Amino acid sequence: MTDLLLLHTSPVHVPVFEALRDRNHPGAVLRHLVVPELLDRARAEGPESVAPALRGLLLAEAAPPGTPGPPGTPVLVTCSTIGAIAESLAPALGAPVLRVDRPMAAAAVRAGTRIAVLAALGSTLAPTGQLLAEEAAGRPVSIRTHLVAGAWERFEAGDTAGYLARVADAADSVTGADVIVLAQASMAGAAGLVTSPVPVLSSPAPGLAAGLALRSAA
Known part of the structure; x- marks a missing residue:
């Protein structure tokens, strides 16, 4: 069962958070989703431009069909540029969303x-x-x-x-x-x-x- 879904816009964050988990939260189960194009679009068109894509992505990934565990897996968004937009989607997702900063x-x-x-x-x-x-x-x-x-x-x-x-x-x-x-x-x-x-x-x-x-x- 996934304890936390992490949404990144760069793959460099994955080993950082894995190391933090191993050091401070052994046994926690993390799932990483890396979507660089979200940051690319936010930089080009503004953070609000990624809201529709982000909503669809998180609706699918926070509790994808056929995966174990209850719906509503918490989401940690590690990109500061899109963090506020992601947090605003929590009611629609039915899951907690936290910006890492x-x-x-x-x-x-x-x-x-x-x-x-x-x-x-x-x-x-x-x-x-x-x-x-x-x-x-x-x-x-x-x-x-x-x-x-x-x-x-x-x-x-x-x-x-x-x-x-x-x-x-x-x-x-x-x-x-x-x-x-x-x-x-x-x-x-x-x-x-x-x-x-x-x-x-x-x-x-x-x-x-x-x-x-x-x-x-x-």
Whole structure:
């Protein structure tokens, strides 16, 4: 029985979440769905453009016919660009849907009022800023966004080390912040490279824990 369905827009996330499962949640059963074209379309036409395709995909995959287990398998969406759209589909799916960066955002607004957001994709900045404001629930927060120049090109070229190094350098250059948010799940490995004393938050570990808790709460 699947405990959690993970929707990714890049295959690089699969081993990351498998490793987190093995380390922190042994025995949990994850099922991975990788659909890169969702991000491609969201970048070209806006996140709202993927809603119909995403709804059909998740309706089919959260409880496909002939598979064991009850309907309504929780879904964790690891792409920050389409996370809000995916969460909005939960009522239609009859299953919990969580964007992977929501627990991270909640932790960020608890950490301080001056939040720096780093992203490698411009399409991620607005959704992440909106999420942080939502989690702040009316409390005053200052959100500064930073697009890490050249990082995404390295990611697309398969240069993971170069990608993470650029993200870490950008984090080390941040000033006047109480906390730094790494907006994309693919950035998580950069947290360990940052030398700044400012806390750096990433989404995969807290997101997976929260996603698996949805099954327990169901």
